[in-house]
Amino acid sequence: MSQILPPLFIAIAALALVLALLAFWQSLRVLLLAEPGALDESSSPDARLGLINEKATLLKALKEIEQEREFGKISEQDYEALNARYRERARHVLRALDSQLGDFRKQAEALVEEQLAKESSAENASPDAIVDQKAPATDTHSSRVSCPFCQIDNEADAAFCKKCGKPIASESDADESDVGGDA
Numbered sequence: 400m401s402q403i404l405p406p407l408f409i410a411i412a413a414l415a416l417v418l419a420l421l422a423f424w425q426s427l428r429v430l431l432l433a434e435p436g437a438l439d440e441s442s443s444p445d446a447r448l449g450l451i452n453e454k455a456t457l458l459k460a461l462k463e464i465e466q467e468r469e470f471g472k473i474s475e476q477d478y479e480a481l482n483a484r485y486r487e488r489a490r491h492v493l494r495a496l497d498s499q500l501g502d503f504r505k506q507a508e509a510l511v512e513e514q515l516a517k518e519s520s521a522e523n524a525s526p527d528a529i530v531d532q533k534a535p536a537t538d539t540h541s542s543r544v545s546c547p548f549c550q551i552d553n554e555a556d557a558a559f560c561k562k563c564g565k566p567i568a569s570e571s572d573a574d575e576s577d578v579g580g581d582a
C-alpha cells in the first residue's frame with residue numbers, strides 16, 4: 400500500500416497541474432477574445448482604427464443579413480435578432496468614435512490656443528523689432544566724428560575739422576601713425 404501511494408500522489412499532482420494550466424489557458428483565451436471590446440473606451444489611434452474597422456464590418460454584416468433575408472437564407476426572426484444586435488453594436492461604436500472626436504477637438508482647441516498665445520507674444524515683440532530697425536539710423540548718426548578741439552560734428556571720413564580746420568585723428572589715421580612710429 401505504501402509503495403502504491405507515491406505514484407498516486409504524482410498522478411494527482413500531474414492532473415492538478417493539467418487542470419490549472421487548462422484553467423489558465425481558458426482565462427487567457429477569454430482575455431484575448433475580450434480585448435477588441437475593451438479597446439473601445441480608450442482613445443489611442445489603434446483603438447480608433449479598431450472602431451472604424453468594426454463600424455465597416457457591422458455595416459457590411461447588416462447588408463449581408465438583409466440580402467440573406469431577401470434570398471430566404473435566414474428567417475425573419477433571425478434577421479430581426481441579428482439586425483437589432485448589429486445596430487446596437489453599431490450605435491455603441493459610433494458613440495465611442497464620437498467621444499474620441501471630442502477628445503481630438505479638445506486637443507485641437509488646445510493647439511489653437513497655444514498658437515494664439517504665440518502670435519500675441521509675437522505682437523508684443525514687434526515694437527522691439529521696430530526699435531531694432533531704428534537702431535541702424537542712430538548708428539549712421541554716431542558714425543559722424545566730433546572734433547576733439549571744438550566738438551563740432553564732422554563727416555566720419557573728414558581729415559580736418561570743417562569749423563576750426565584742425566586735423567581730426569580718426570582711427571585709421573591713428574593706426575597709420577602707430578605704424579610710422581614703430582618703423
Ligand SMILES: [Zn+2]
Nearest residue numbers: 546549560563
Ligand atoms: Zn574743430
